[in-house]
Amino acid sequence: MVDQWVTTTEAAQISGYHVEHIRRLIRDGHILARKWGKEWMVDKSSLLDYLKIEKKPGPKLSSKA
16 A cells, blocks of 8 residues: 555656646645645555546647737
8 A cells, every 4th residue: 555655756756747736736636645744645546547648738839920
């Protein structure tokens, strides 16, 4: 069970996101997390599922003057 939970810092390393973005995903309910003591722990499978379904940004629109 311990392997299932990672710190927000580890989640950031796994995902490539900034730690603050991981915290935002937690607040918005996109990934599951629990607070153990002073540390927020992210459910690793929840994070990996989110990464699989995350929408990739589309092509940039060119600005025509």
